[in-house]
Amino acid sequence: MTHTLTVLVENTPGVLARVAGLFSRRGFNIDSLAVGRSEDPGVSRMTIVVEGDDQILEQVTKQLHKLVDVIKITDVSRDDFVDRELVMIKVKTETSTRAEIMQLVDIFRARIVDVGPKTLTIEVTGYESKINAFEKSLRPFGIMEMVRTGKVAMLRGFKSTTIDESQKKEDVY
Amino acid sequence: MEITVAEALVRCLEQENVELVFGYPGGAILPVYDALCNSVIKHVLVRHEQGAAHAADGYARMTGRVGVCLATSGPGATNLVTGIANAYMDSVPMVLITGQVSASQIGTDAFQEVDITGITIPVTKHNYLVKDPNQLPQIIRKAFHIASTGRPGPVLIDLPKDVAQAKIKFTYPKNIHLPGYRPTYKGHRAMVSQAGKIIMESNRPVIYAGGGVRIADAAPELRELAETISAPVTNTLMGLGCFPGEHPLFLGMLGLHGTRYANLAVTECDCLIAVGARFDDRVVARIDGFAPGAKIIHIDIDPAEISKNMRADLPIVGDVKRVLEALLPLLKKKKNTEWMARVQAWKKEYPLNYRIDGTLKPQLIIEKIYELTGGDVVVVTDVGQHQMWAAQYYKYKEPRSFITSGGLGTMGFGLPAAIGAQMGAPGQKIILITGDGSIQMTLQELGTAMEQKLPLKIFVMNNRQLGMVRQLQEFYCDKRYIAVNFQYDLDFAALGRVYGMAGYTIETPEQLAEMLPEILAANRPVMVNCLINGEENVLPMVLAGANIGEAID
Numbered sequence A: 001m002t003h004t005l006t007v008l009v010e011n012t013p014g015v016l017a018r019v020a021g022l023f024s025r026r027g028f029n030i031d032s033l034a035v036g037r038s039e040d041p042g043v044s045r046m047t048i049v050v051e052g053d054d055q056i057l058e059q060v061t062k063q064l065h066k067l068v069d070v071i072k073i074t075d076v077s078r079d080d081f082v083d084r085e086l087v088m089i090k091v092k093t094e095t096s097t098r099a100e101i102m103q104l105v106d107i108f109r110a111r112i113v114d115v116g117p118k119t120l121t122i123e124v125t126g127y128e129s130k131i132n133a134f135e136k137s138l139r140p141f142g143i144m145e146m147v148r149t150g151k152v153a154m155l156r157g158f159k160s161t162t163i164d165e166s167q168k169k170e171d172v173y
Numbered sequence B: 001m002e003i004t005v006a007e008a009l010v011r012c013l014e015q016e017n018v019e020l021v022f023g024y025p026g027g028a029i030l031p032v033y034d035a036l037c038n039s040v041i042k043h044v045l046v047r048h049e050q051g052a053a054h055a056a057d058g059y060a061r062m063t064g065r066v067g068v069c070l071a072t073s074g075p076g077a078t079n080l081v082t083g084i085a086n087a088y089m090d091s092v093p094m095v096l097i098t099g100q101v102s103a104s105q106i107g108t109d110a111f112q113e114v115d116i117t118g119i120t121i122p123v124t125k126h127n128y129l130v131k132d133p134n135q136l137p138q139i140i141r142k143a144f145h146i147a148s149t150g151r152p153g154p155v156l157i158d159l160p161k162d163v164a165q166a167k168i169k170f171t172y173p174k175n176i177h178l179p180g181y182r183p184t185y186k187g188h189r190a191m192v193s194q195a196g197k198i199i200m201e202s203n204r205p206v207i208y209a210g211g212g213v214r215i216a217d218a219a220p221e222l223r224e225l226a227e228t229i230s231a232p233v234t235n236t237l238m239g240l241g242c243f244p245g246e247h248p249l250f251l252g253m254l255g256l257h258g259t260r261y262a263n264l265a266v267t268e269c270d271c272l273i274a275v276g277a278r279f280d281d282r283v284v285a286r287i288d289g290f291a292p293g294a295k296i297i298h299i300d301i302d303p304a305e306i307s308k309n310m311r312a313d314l315p316i317v318g319d320v321k322r323v324l325e326a327l328l329p330l331l332k333k334k335k336n337t338e339w340m341a342r343v344q345a346w347k348k349e350y351p352l353n354y355r356i357d358g359t360l361k362p363q364l365i366i367e368k369i370y371e372l373t374g375g376d377v378v379v380v381t382d383v384g385q386h387q388m389w390a391a392q393y394y395k396y397k398e399p400r401s402f403i404t405s406g407g408l409g410t411m412g413f414g415l416p417a418a419i420g421a422q423m424g425a426p427g428q429k430i431i432l433i434t435g436d437g438s439i440q441m442t443l444q445e446l447g448t449a450m451e452q453k454l455p456l457k458i459f460v461m462n463n464r465q466l467g468m469v470r471q472l473q474e475f476y477c478d479k480r481y482i483a484v485n486f487q488y489d490l491d492f493a494a495l496g497r498v499y500g501m502a503g504y505t506i507e508t509p510e511q512l513a514e515m516l517p518e519i520l521a522a523n524r525p526v527m528v529n530c531l532i533n534g535e536e537n538v539l540p541m542v543l544a545g546a547n548i549g550e551a552i553d
């Protein structure tokens, strides 16, 4: 089973090392990890795709929660959600193949972002299976280089993965 | 008025009511030591930073307060690492402050630079690198809070030298904001009442209690639980002391070197109440053979421990004391007459024992120490066979009367931990049971103990070997002994005298009977070289691959 987790973390320097280290240390597999700023300047939002059964997922979630910098974890894949990934592919071209490649770009609603004498660099976003299909159809032409951002995900509708009100308060001791 | 960050740090420690710190100075931590000159906080100079970490650990286990350590950058910081890992595994609250090269030099492989926050991520509850001088008071406040609440653990703060020298306006924050850190203290009500039902319906309950009981100060509640429902109690190594050793319901320690009757009771029970324990592999052995017919109720403050090693039928996340307080009113007195009879029969049939053959047996030494002290001392141990015998043959009365390295099993823990414990409880009689292997790992701390005038009683169970490993080689390597015998015979009594301690050598049971009263009554430090029989094995023993019910003895 694949799960897509949205993890809100405090925006501290070591936080990525803490999260990534936790996965390798505990023997959990990460399929993909994407991280960036969130709507709150002090908080980053990570999207982590993990492979594993419910028991593994339970441990992943609990261990992540033990990290002091981790504020909130949502398994968006338990709900209605959208996910996207951005990919850039540099493909070899010859005069004979250029037209065919551009046709594929059209079909997949991809975009050409750089044109070289013997290459085309193409950007495509979408869900995983679309990207995989696009990659597959370009393979015969010769893919020189590919780069993927990793998945980002969001719940559909009014639901969100933002911080709970109760977590915004200061603690008084 | 502005003060330096180093001065602010010392003020923060004072605000946290720190009375003493264990440490070792160096260049990068110089400003902090300088600021310490004007403080009421006592500094204990150790002989090696590992000693500082273990001493702070022993202090924390003894007092329940946060142990504090200071060390310099680079080698000072890396020398702490074993001590940090040790505290992390046993959930000991500590704050460790390391000097770091100046912020401007970080990342340049500067002299004595090491990425200690990176190195200690896996072995700290949390750590900080202080970059902004104004953040320091906040960070110290958070560090103490994180170290001492929830499931306790070590927190490290790395302080670059130039940051320590910067000036700030000091106020100690009252409030802190840690949105990602909210321990659960109160057990879920429905779960607690469900647990009450399972317990009342059980006929063969067993309580399996760990170090969490000591940490939560829940020994009285544990006792009330056991007596109310007539459940025998077995302890993990970390839990020893949280249930009275002489209590008729007590089964001693369980697990690989547990008593036969504790292991049998767990194997046969129909309801296992795990309280502040974590189903460690040294306890459980084969997972499918551990309490196979039991409903498992697991009470722990750390949600990640629940169903990590063994699936719990009923998890309750919360502070052990508060959960037990909520649970007790739901229970009625019950007797389990048949079960009690079975358990008592096991106790009679399979007592702990060893062969008496006129040689000096380590088990006998522990028994005699117990006889003479009646359980009114604190026993600190190192790691190895002697540790297991101290766990088996001494009967602990009080929750903080047994201090040992459990999760990490760190040889060399004993002496510095005993120092820390004694510094935390000056009036307390502290007995260190160590091995000739273990004590040589941190032997240098004898200097610290003497300097601090600590009347430690050190019993070296001297078998001229690494007994526990020899035992493993006997069982698992067909007695192909390698690297376990010390060829050089060290006279520990003479060694003690070199340091100014009283030194004794005991070779026979008769000498033991004769000298022990004097040794224990002495109010000066004593080193006892106990020349024990080197053939002895720790028994019972659950062999690799067996269930805990199948121990050999």
Ligand SMILES: Cc1ncc(C[n+]2csc(CCOP(=O)(O)OP(=O)(O)O)c2C)c(N)n1
Pocket: B382, B383, B384, B385, B386, B387, B409, B410, B411, B412, B434, B435, B436, B437, B438, B439, B461, B463, B465, B466, B467, B468, B469
């Ligand atoms: C730092 C460290 N290194 C190695 C070990 C592995 N080990 C476990 S017990 C033991 C032997 C301990 O010897 P000693 O202290 O003499 O105690 P004994 O078993 O003889 O009572 C060893 C080497 C360990 N636990 N800790």
